[in-house]
Amino acid sequence: MDQKTTERYEEFVQHLRKTLGSEEFLQRHRRQPQDFSRQRILTFCTVILFLINMIKRALQDELDEFFKLLEQGPLAQRVVSKSAF
Incomplete structure (x- = not known):
């Protein structure tokens, strides 16, 4: 991958990690309290x-x-x- 593509991919992954790991995301998508609770x-x-x-x-x-x-x-x-x- 060229430098620009690598940077975009890294930004995308960081954004995805931040979004998927946020408490707001987890609360919004839980149907039961134990959903998304695996550690x-x-x-x-x-x-x-x-x-x-x-x-x-x-x-x-x-x-x-x-x-x-x-x-x-x-x-x-x-x-x-x-x-x-």
């Missing part, structure tokens, strides 16, 4: 961000690479297994 590695926001990443390779490879980018680490790590997804 797991694969939170609602994380799953949405992963899905818009457009998977092209093996699921486990994509998950490892996604969490590498999320955690801004130098190497891909096994944070979750494909069966957790």
Whole structure:
């Protein structure tokens, strides 16, 4: 990706994270008090961000690479297994 596209993508992801993680968003879309209450590695926001990443390779490879980018680490790590997804 060129620099401008990368910047736009990063802005989009930051906006999406802010929106999906906001208390206002959660309150507006809850039907029951326990909705969106999971405190797991694969939170609602994380799953949405992963899905818009457009998977092209093996699921486990994509998950490892996604969490590498999320955690801004130098190497891909096994944070979750494909069966957790």
